[in-house]
Amino acid sequence: MARKNQLADLRRLIALPPRDMRRQVSRYIYEDPNTVLRLLFRLIRTEKFTSQKKDNILTLTKFILDRHSPRPLPEWLINELKKVLSTENISDLDKAIILSAFEPEDLLESLEGFEDFVEEFTDFRDSFEDFIVDQIRSNPSKLYDIHKVIIEKSKPEGLLGMIEDLAGSEEPEVLCFLEHLTYHHDSDVSLSALRAIEMASTQDAINILYSVSCLNPLMKDEAERSYISLMQELPLAPEDMTFITDLSREGKNKYVDLWVSLIDGNGSMSAFIGKKFGRNNYFFASILMKLKVGIKDTIILTNLTKEGYNDIKREYFSELSYYPVKEDYLLKLIKHFMKKGFSNGFAIPLDTVILKNILGWQNIEPVEYMLETPDYKPLCYHPKDMFQFPFETWWMHEDNIYRLLKPYKGKQTCDIPDSLFHKIAEIFLDYARREAVPMCELCSDIIRNSSYSRRTKLRRLFLTIRNEILNPPETIFQSTFLNFGVVATIDHILHNLALGVDISEMIE
Numbered sequence: 001m002a003r004k005n006q007l008a009d010l011r012r013l014i015a016l017p018p019r020d021m022r023r024q025v026s027r028y029i030y031e032d033p034n035t036v037l038r039l040l041f042r043l044i045r046t047e048k049f050t051s052q053k054k055d056n057i058l059t060l061t062k063f064i065l066d067r068h069s070p071r072p073l074p075e076w077l078i079n080e081l082k083k084v085l086s087t088e089n090i091s092d093l094d095k096a097i098i099l100s101a102f103e104p105e106d107l108l109e110s111l112e113g114f115e116d117f118v119e120e121f122t123d124f125r126d127s128f129e130d131f132i133v134d135q136i137r138s139n140p141s142k143l144y145d146i147h148k149v150i151i152e153k154s155k156p157e158g159l160l161g162m163i164e165d166l167a168g169s170e171e172p173e174v175l176c177f178l179e180h181l182t183y184h185h186d187s188d189v190s191l192s193a194l195r196a197i198e199m200a201s202t203q204d205a206i207n208i209l210y211s212v213s214c215l216n217p218l219m220k221d222e223a224e225r226s227y228i229s230l231m232q233e234l235p236l237a238p239e240d241m242t243f244i245t246d247l248s249r250e251g252k253n254k255y256v257d258l259w260v261s262l263i264d265g266n267g268s269m270s271a272f273i274g275k276k277f278g279r280n281n282y283f284f285a286s287i288l289m290k291l292k293v294g295i296k297d298t299i300i301l302t303n304l305t306k307e308g309y310n311d312i313k314r315e316y317f318s319e320l321s322y323y324p325v326k327e328d329y330l331l332k333l334i335k336h337f338m339k340k341g342f343s344n345g346f347a348i349p350l351d352t353v354i355l356k357n358i359l360g361w362q363n364i365e366p367v368e369y370m371l372e373t374p375d376y377k378p379l380c381y382h383p384k385d386m387f388q389f390p391f392e393t394w395w396m397h398e399d400n401i402y403r404l405l406k407p408y409k410g411k412q413t414c415d416i417p418d419s420l421f422h423k424i425a426e427i428f429l430d431y432a433r434r435e436a437v438p439m440c441e442l443c444s445d446i447i448r449n450s451s452y453s454r455r456t457k458l459r460r461l462f463l464t465i466r467n468e469i470l471n472p473p474e475t476i477f478q479s480t481f482l483n484f485g486v487v488a489t490i491d492h493i494l495h496n497l498a499l500g501v502d503i504s505e506m507i508e
Helices: 006-014 018-028 033-046 051-068 075-086 092-099 104-110 114-123 128-138 142-151 156-166 172-181 187-200 203-215 217-233 306-317 327-343 350-359 383-387 399-408 418-448 456-470 480-498
Strands: 255-261 268-278 281-290 294-304 322-324
Touching: 006 018, 006 033, 006 051, 018 051, 018 306, 033 051, 033 075, 051 092, 075 092, 092 114, 092 142, 104 114, 128 142, 128 156, 128 172, 142 172, 142 294, 142 350, 156 172, 156 187, 172 187, 172 203, 172 350, 187 203, 187 217, 203 217, 203 350, 255 327, 268 306, 268 327, 268 350, 281 306, 281 327, 281 350, 294 306, 294 327, 294 350, 383 480, 399 418, 399 480, 418 456, 418 480, 456 480
Parallel strands: none
Antiparallel strands: 255 268, 255 322, 268 281, 281 294
């Protein structure tokens, strides 16, 4: 495009849908970063914002600051930040998002008014408690924004001051905020947050402490003692008492989207969660789960427009095939993977705990889900069926196979002697019993519990393969899956050896 007026082009850029803005940044921005930042700050002070424009300009400004902010801060940037602090064109939370691009000590030393802003921001005229409650009740997803802007950018001594202000609060929103602080790396902060929850002396506090005991291994014993002590002090809760007040306020079952993918040959699957929290205000989360790791990662995106949300959905759905499910089933899967993760020594990402609180999920604790394996009519299938999702990655990458095949580096699969082929087949069969059987069972179960439950042919395919692994024929060649798996394992490892990949860790 013609480079004529950077200010006008920035206006055009922030007016684009969020996904288009991300793609078009290099096309619309051509001046040096300092010039662009000056113009963005000018727009922040003067532009009339729609919700999308404001989100876009905050995202763009923080993106550039994160990559180009010099240290020490130059005078021109300090002056721009002073003007940001004084403008009424954006909220205090928006200002905090911009300032979160800098280290607090840099701002304390150079930015006049920063300390007062922080004090007023945390006090929020009445109290920090009122600020948290008001923000989260207006939009539960702000729990995530508050965590990113306040908790992650505050020093331990600052957090201890916040906890002291909040200690004894009975508000569910505050208890959830404090729960996140029990995961802090500073033991003084985490223990103080736990004590502040205990001081609430409510049923919600008991339930939050129980959640900490289930999901936070480092605080398990302390949290367990605390909730047992509270249970002895408080009267018995009604039998129908729920876990905690639903932070969504609109009913936790009113989702826009709840989808899960089938598990792939690497033991990975994804959950896609979309929810509408207000007019043209959408929330998105994605959970990556792995059988050997548990909950590996959680992505949360807040304050999305409908258009931005649909862009994200198209992007995710272009990569995997998802199945629509109900909330209770999704929670069974999440708890199942939490259990798998803890059993293998992996912790739960804190963003998963934040997601739990945003969505008001109840009684989240690691529990292994007992998969059903119903009766079925075996299915005749062909090699082409093996390329249906997710079979294309069901082969082995283990060091013992690499060691066996190293002498045949540069050879083809057909060059492998029969004795070695059969030895690898025995190893693969043992691997399939450990790895592929649970995958087959889980894929079948997902389909059965989804709105696509009539896809019986695919379910029967998974169950047929499961049976062939557990009850193998006399020769492996009689099972399409086992034969395919052994050949694919040998073929891929020979290919990797030819490329210089000598151990399985090199392909992770």
